[in-house]
Amino acid sequence: MSATEPGRGTPSVSPDPREVVAALVARARAAQQAYERYGQAQVDEVVTAAAWAVVEPSRSRELAEIAVRDTGLGNVEDKVRKNRRKTMGLLRDLRAARSVGVIAEYPEKGIVEIARPVGVVGAIVPSTNPAATPINKIMNALKGRNAVIVSPSPKGLSTCTRLIELVHxxxxxxxxxxxxxxQLPAPVTKALTEELMRQVDLVVVTGSQGNVRGAYASGTPAIGVGTGNVPVIIDADADLDDAAAKIAASKTFDNATSCSSENNLVILDAVYRPALGALERAGGALLAAEEKARLRQAMWAQGKLSPAVVAQSAPDIARAAGLARPALAHARFLMVEETGIGKDHPFSREKLSPVLTVYRAKDFDDAFEITRRLLLNQGAGHSCGIHTRNDEHVMRLGLELPVCRVIVNQAHAFATGGSFDNGLPFSLSMGCGTWGGNSISDNLNYRHFLNITRIARTIPPDEPTEDELFGAYLRKYSDK
Structure with missing residues (x-):
């Protein structure tokens, strides 16, 4: 493809994406081959260095300011906290992890596990977290002695460029x-990103499902993540004020840029009105039917979620919908009551904004069924939450719902991607298992960036007899 340069009569030839990416991959591969010789202490120092590029307070703020200025998503103060908290948490996870040489020994099995790099990683990252997500993938890749080439979204390019300058x-x-x-050079085109996916050794994708599907179709081993549409149950025995405070904090953080923020509340009838009261005290504003209709028109004017409302504040969204009720000018989040689920009920889907859909359930069985239908409508495999004192209800969600995470009595957006008070790995990329069309069902972490070689030695034979394996079965069914 060629184009005529301004002021000149001769066409300029656009760079071939294959050649651009091949040159980057060659540079990354040469660096990775040198890095592969580093010991564990050296690797950990490199990972710490990359983390400090974001955690240092002035840099964290600079990256947050660039992100909000250029993407128009979220708010600076929350992005500052997110950049710091997610990076600090990940470094805590990585600090004691072994990723070089022998990482595990099982003498009783005669097995020794050795960590090996995957090579050059292609990291596809979204505009919603243009600093926190790239540094997460960079640190995980470096922990495994890999090199990484980042493909940022167009809106997040400036943030990512500055991040990588700081990492360098x-x-x-x-x-x-x-x-x-x-990083891929500007402008980051679809052709460049697709070529990157083809030429690297591993692709890790966070963002649009189009990119995830493209990664899976690239012919390169790929790890993608699924769509969020988090439903959270407020059970009959929940601490309502505690639940409301946590839901409000989670739903409003960074204007709900996280795929892990609550999208739907399923409240049991026994506590429905008191729960709404607690949510209103926490800053929520329940819309009337006419207000809900106007909000729906603003949010899905062209049949799909409008970029004009994504990751905006509740008052800004209310103004965009022409809602002038004074209380809405100070609301932290908006609530709409809903009964329907499916394509004709867009409030039942992911909203990426401080808007909560509220369902009323007759009892826990009904709440379970509503939650199941919401997940099958969108968000299968991702996660759900519950505020309860009933462990049987918690276990039922884990045993029967198509989710990879059940978050109990926590602020969902903070807990799902790892927290200092739960055991999930710190991550901004949540695998959704086969329910969500993904190859992993856990939080993306450093082990996904490793090849593992296993040495196998002989052990005393452990060969069962036929009777040990089939005796009980044959005795049980001998007459059938």
């Missing part, structure tokens, strides 16, 4: 190759 400065400080962390 820290790599210089510890004497590690800069080419361990690279």
């Amino acid at each position: 400065a820290e790599l210089d400080r510890v004497g590690a190759p800069r080419d361990l962390v690279l």
Whole structure:
């Protein structure tokens, strides 16, 4: 493809995406081959250096300001906290993890496990978290002695570019190759991203399902994540004020840019009105039927979720919908009551904004069924939450719902991606298992960036007899 340069009569030839990506991959591969010789202590120092590029307070704020300015999504103060908290949490997870040489030994099985790099990683990242998500993938990749090439979204390009400049400065400080962390050049086109997926050794994708499907179709081993549409049950025995405070904090954080923020509340009839009261005290505003209709028109004017409302504040969304009730100018989040689920009921889907859909359930069985239908409508495999004191209800969700995470009595957006008070790995990429069309069902973490070689030695034979394996079965069914 060619184009005529301004002021000139001769056409300029656009770079071939294959050649652009091949040059980047060659640089990354050379750096990775040198890095592969690092010991565990050296690797951990490199990972710490990359983390400091974001955690250092002035840099965290700078990246947050660039992100909000250029993407128009979220708010600066929450992004500052997110950049710091997610990176600090991940570094805590990685600090004691073994990722070089022998990482596990099982003498009784004669097995020794050895960590090996996957090579060059292609990291596809979204505009919603243009600093926190890339640094998460960069740190995980570096922990495994890999190189990584980032493909940012167009809106997030400036943030990601500055992030990688800061990472390079820290790599210089510890004497590690800069080419361990690279980025596609601007403009980041679909053709460049698709070519990156084809040429690297592993693709990790967070963002649109189009990119996830493209990664799976690239012919390269790929890890993608699914769509969120989190339903949360408020049980009859829940601490309503505690639940409301946590839901409000989660739903309003960074204007709900997280796929893990609550989208639907399923409240049992026995506590429905008191729960709504607690949510209103926490800053929620319940819309009347006419207001709900106007909000729906604003949010899905063209039949799909409008970018004009994504990750905006509740008052801004209310104004965009022409809702002038004074209380809405100070609301932290908006609530709409709903009974329907499916394509004709868009409030039953992911909203990526501080808007909560509220369902009323007759009892827990009904709440379970509503939650199941919501997940099958959108968000299968991702996660659900519950505020309850009933462990049987918690276990039923885990045993029967198509979700990879059940979050109990916590602020969902903070807990799902790992927290200092739960045991989930810190991550911004949640695998959704086969329910969500993904190859992983856990939070993306450093082990997904490793090849593992296993040494097998002989052990005393453990060969069962036929009777040990089939005796009970044959005796039980001998007459049938």
